[in-house]
Amino acid sequence: MTELTQKATWQALEQHRNTLPHMRELFSTEPQRFNDMSIQACGLLLDYSKNRASKETLSLLFSLAKETQLETKIKAMFAGDIINNTEQRAVLHTALRAPADKVINVDGNNIVAEVQQTLAKMGEFVDSLTTGDWKGYTGKTITDVVSIGIGGSFLGPKIVSQALRPYWSGHLNCHFVANVDGTSITEKLKGLDPQTTLFVMSSKSFGTQETLTNTLTAKEWFLSQGASQADVAKHFVAVSSNVAKATEFGIDANNIFPMWDWVGGRYSLWSAIGLPIALLIGMDNFRELLAGAHEMDEHFANTPLENNMPVIMGLFSLWYGNFFNAQSHVVLTYDHYLRGLPAYFQQLDMESNGKSATLNGTDVDYSTGPIIWGGEGTNGQHAYHQLLHQGTALVPADFIMPLNSHNPVGEHHVQLASNCFGQTQALMQGRTYEEALAELSNSSLDDEQKQLIAKHKVMPGNKPSNTILMDKLTPSTLGSLIALYEHRTFVQGAIWQINSFDQWGVELGKQLGNDVLDRLTADKDASELDASSNNLINLFRQGNI
Numbered sequence: 001m002t003e004l005t006q007k008a009t010w011q012a013l014e015q016h017r018n019t020l021p022h023m024r025e026l027f028s029t030e031p032q033r034f035n036d037m038s039i040q041a042c043g044l045l046l047d048y049s050k051n052r053a054s055k056e057t058l059s060l061l062f063s064l065a066k067e068t069q070l071e072t073k074i075k076a077m078f079a080g081d082i083i084n085n086t087e088q089r090a091v092l093h094t095a096l097r098a099p100a101d102k103v104i105n106v107d108g109n110n111i112v113a114e115v116q117q118t119l120a121k122m123g124e125f126v127d128s129l130t131t132g133d134w135k136g137y138t139g140k141t142i143t144d145v146v147s148i149g150i151g152g153s154f155l156g157p158k159i160v161s162q163a164l165r166p167y168w169s170g171h172l173n174c175h176f177v178a179n180v181d182g183t184s185i186t187e188k189l190k191g192l193d194p195q196t197t198l199f200v201m202s203s204k205s206f207g208t209q210e211t212l213t214n215t216l217t218a219k220e221w222f223l224s225q226g227a228s229q230a231d232v233a234k235h236f237v238a239v240s241s242n243v244a245k246a247t248e249f250g251i252d253a254n255n256i257f258p259m260w261d262w263v264g265g266r267y268s269l270w271s272a273i274g275l276p277i278a279l280l281i282g283m284d285n286f287r288e289l290l291a292g293a294h295e296m297d298e299h300f301a302n303t304p305l306e307n308n309m310p311v312i313m314g315l316f317s318l319w320y321g322n323f324f325n326a327q328s329h330v331v332l333t334y335d336h337y338l339r340g341l342p343a344y345f346q347q348l349d350m351e352s353n354g355k356s357a358t359l360n361g362t363d364v365d366y367s368t369g370p371i372i373w374g375g376e377g378t379n380g381q382h383a384y385h386q387l388l389h390q391g392t393a394l395v396p397a398d399f400i401m402p403l404n405s406h407n408p409v410g411e412h413h414v415q416l417a418s419n420c421f422g423q424t425q426a427l428m429q430g431r432t433y434e435e436a437l438a439e440l441s442n443s444s445l446d447d448e449q450k451q452l453i454a455k456h457k458v459m460p461g462n463k464p465s466n467t468i469l470m471d472k473l474t475p476s477t478l479g480s481l482i483a484l485y486e487h488r489t490f491v492q493g494a495i496w497q498i499n500s501f502d503q504w505g506v507e508l509g510k511q512l513g514n515d516v517l518d519r520l521t522a523d524k525d526a527s528e529l530d531a532s533s534n535n536l537i538n539l540f541r542q543g544n545i
């Protein structure tokens with residue numbers, strides 16, 4: 001057994017789990033529950049009252065957080081300690097949104113100054129593109145930006161740009177290419193004019209196969225349409241921590257925006273990786289996004305655990321994963337602009353906390369990161385909510401909704417809100433057999449049929465959810481919301497004593513993929529591989545089944 005599961009508090013939580021009454025009962029005996037179990041910070045309200053928790057639960061969970069030195073670990077992250085121990089790196093995405101006068105030293109350099117310089121460089125670039133000063137090789141204004149990147153160098157900019165659609169301020173449009181599947185770039189390039197298209201190649205390492213291949217294809221397309229090699233500088237810029245490699249690739253050194261190894265890919269939208277966002281919403285709004293995230297950083301770093309939003313959310317997720325065997329967590333956004341957020345949180349959390357070894361290499365004997373999934377309300381209500389309500393798996397849910405819509409047409413928003421709140425209520429209270437039977441009292445069914453149908457209409461309830469509200473979706477509230485989930489991920493990783501900032505699990509597939517590529521392209525024999533891989537390779541070479 002690991003130290004964590006041996007802790008008296010851990011064991012007390014295990015005992016305590018079975019003593020909790022149904023949430024219906026908790027609500028009926030605690031009229032103050034919403035007041036006691038909701039907090040406001042950074043433009044967000046978190047209602048966590050619809051959780052399987054009493055005062056004792058909370059007190060045990062906070063004790064666990066304290067005993068696992070969560071507060072010390074939070075301080076260590078903000079101070080730039082080398083908390084990513086397997087890569088010997090600091091973890092400082094928070095420095096990307098720190099105020100300009102803050103000093104955070106890494107290896108003797110004040111990184112906040114470097115961050116500010118890069119933001120200024122981004123600002124100049126955004127200005128020159130949005131004013132139309134930056135011209136393409138035939139003197140035309142740039143109208144389209146194609147962002148090429150994958151993983152953390154793709155999803156953040158894409159989802160945030162989508163979420164902040166009401167803030168797009170200029171004439172630019174932005175397209176995203178990530179997958180190495182040639183269809184992705186081919187379809188994106190259709191209809192684009194090389195004279196008015198600019199490519200932003202985003203790769204922290206500048207070594208990612210998909211991004212290099214897509215950029216080469218983009219460059220070939222560009223050159224094949226009449227542009228010359230000398231014109232590339234006006235149409236290709238890069239964001240990378242590997243400036244040398246980017247220059248070698250042919251990107252003009254003046255057009256490379258730096259990032260740093262103390263920013264993890266999935267935490268990097270706040271850096272120059274966010275350039276596509278800034279191009280669409282303007283630099284002032286981009287700075288608002290950073291300010292919102294910074295506000296959440298301050299809240300996380302300085303608020304006692306008991307009132308700390310990311311801590312509370314992290315602890316509840318751990319509560320269900322470790323003590324109720326919940327294997328997944330659903331994020332339900334009741335806002336069409338936020339429809340991509342579940343995928344973003346999926347990348348953030350699953351790449352961070354999908355680990356099985358503790359920091360010192362011991363195997364864990366408890367669940368770590370859950371499967372994060374989700375979608376847009378109300379669509380999901382007509383699909384997978386059935387399982388949330390009556391399935392055998394326990395799936396804790398987060399409901400996210402702005403109180404005011406950017407598109408207040410007719411009755412839409414009030415209907416959206418009624419669905420959102422109605423769902424959390426149904427999950428919590430459920431429907432008993434007696435209630436279901438009573439609902440059928442006026443039907444023409446005979447008693448036997450009524451009893452059968454009533455049985456199928458029973459909903460156990462007691463299904464946990466958090467509700468997160470904001471006045472309106474703005475760059476600032478979105479910044480706070482994303483930072484909230486970043487820190488929630490940190491809280492869980494810290495208690496589980498895992499490294500939330502490396503991703504060794506993605507390496508083997510890449511390595512073997514490269515080996516397979518050799519076998520597919522160089523006709524290298526594959527018979528020494530397992531029979532399945534060997535046959536699949538042969539079928540691909542053959543080109544038909």
Ligand SMILES: O=P(O)(O)OC[C@H]1O[C@H](O)[C@H](O)[C@@H](O)[C@@H]1O
Binds near residue numbers: 265266503
């Ligand atoms: O930005 P890059 O170096 O191109 O990396 C792109 C992505 O690929 C890697 O395999 C990781 O799984 C991601 O964390 C990373 O964001």
